[in-house]
Amino acid sequence: MALNPADFAYLANYVKSSTAIILTPDKDYLVESRLAPVARRVGVNGIAELVGALRKNSSPHSEIGQLISEAMTTNETYFFRDVKPFDVLKTTLLPEAIERRSQDRTLNIWSAACSSGQESYSIAMTIKEHFPQLSNWRVRLFATDISKSMVERTREGIFSQIEINRGLPATMLVKYFTKSGSEWRVKPDLTKMVEASTMNLAGQWPLLPRMDIVFLRNVLIYFDLDTKRAIMKKVVTSLSKGGTLLLGGSETTMNVSSDFDRLPSGDSFYYKLKESAALPNSAHARGVRFGTSPAMTSQTLS
Numbered sequence: 292m293a294l295n296p297a298d299f300a301y302l303a304n305y306v307k308s309s310t311a312i313i314l315t316p317d318k319d320y321l322v323e324s325r326l327a328p329v330a331r332r333v334g335v336n337g338i339a340e341l342v343g344a345l346r347k348n349s350s351p352h353s354e355i356g357q358l359i360s361e362a363m364t365t366n367e368t369y370f371f372r373d374v375k376p377f378d379v380l381k382t383t384l385l386p387e388a389i390e391r392r393s394q395d396r397t398l399n400i401w402s403a404a405c406s407s408g409q410e411s412y413s414i415a416m417t418i419k420e421h422f423p424q425l426s427n428w429r430v431r432l433f434a435t436d437i438s439k440s441m442v443e444r445t446r447e448g449i450f451s452q453i454e455i456n457r458g459l460p461a462t463m464l465v466k467y468f469t470k471s472g473s474e475w476r477v478k479p480d481l482t483k484m485v486e487a488s489t490m491n492l493a494g495q496w497p498l499l500p501r502m503d504i505v506f507l508r509n510v511l512i513y514f515d516l517d518t519k520r521a522i523m524k525k526v527v528t529s530l531s532k533g534g535t536l537l538l539g540g541s542e543t544t545m546n547v548s549s550d551f552d553r554l555p556s557g558d559s560f561y562y563k564l565k566e567s568a569a570l571p572n573s574a575h576a577r578g579v580r581f582g583t584s585p586a587m588t589s590q591t592l593s
């Protein structure tokens with residue numbers, strides 16, 4: 292192992308305090324492979340020296356701190372990941388939300404931990420394909436991630452051929468993307484639906500509009516139980532009455548939150564906020580500008 296136990300513990304502590312991601316000593320291979328390029332980039336000789344440099348400047352806003360935090364995030368994602376959640380979105384979550392919001396004709400959907408944006412654009416394509424009646428609604432699709440570079444990628448909506456080959460049906464490629472050199476660019480009518488911002492789920496949350504549907508997938512797995520519970524508490528307050536939640540395939544609310552009912556949809560399931568947990572909808576503004584509140588700007592990594 293390239294790091295001595297004291298340096299490993301220091302690094303693990305730093306990563307936990309800045310991202311909530313837990314690094315156990317058996318993750319030494321991960322640390323090595325993720326941080327070697329960072330060491331090269333900042334011009335130090337190996338990861339022990341990198342940790343030495345971090346010790347001298349450990350603010351989460353320092354360049355070195357941000358590079359280390361970003362490098363330790365796992366950004367694996369693909370279009371229509373796991374397929375079933377998007378069937379649930381199409382057959383149950385969107386029809387229900389449309390019914391609930393038929394008075395004010397607004398919908399807020401959040402991809403929390405959006406990575407490079409495939410999840411957000413999969414949601415946007417589901418809406419465009421199957422819900423033409425929403426074209427004259429105010430539909431806002433929020434996409435957040437702790438990683439600044441992932442948020443920038445989400446905003447840009449440019450994907451490599453390899454990324455396109457992972458999960459995107461050819462019919463949707465033709466309809467919603469244009470070729471740009473060797474890459475594919477999402478068409479503006481989809482990019483303009485997505486509002487991407489940096490946000491640390493384990494930090495202080497900015498003022499958020501009340502969400503009707505939350506995708507919180509494949510991110511809780513990186514956190515300890517206390518962090519999962521704290522995040523889920525905040526998810527509860529961010530949801531509108533009757534709001535729904537999708538987690539990743541290996542994630543559950545069991546032992547984490549008792550505020551949701553696990554309900555079936557086709558051969559899959561989703562989580563619905565219990566009546567008893569919901570705040571009155573008037574307790575939060577609907578439709579505030581995301582990413583522009585002072586809280587948002589001071590609490591993100593950007």
Ligand SMILES: C[S@@+](CC[C@H](N)C(=O)[O-])C[C@H]1O[C@@H](n2cnc3c(N)ncnc32)[C@H](O)[C@@H]1O
Pocket residue numbers: 310311312364365366367368369372403404405406407410435436437438441490491492493494507508509510513539
């Ligand atoms: C494995 S990806 C999941 C992407 C997408 N939700 C999916 O299921 O395909 C996990 C994402 O969580 C983000 N992440 C890790 N810690 C985070 C935190 N504390 N706050 C917000 N995002 C975080 C990472 O940057 C990464 O992009």
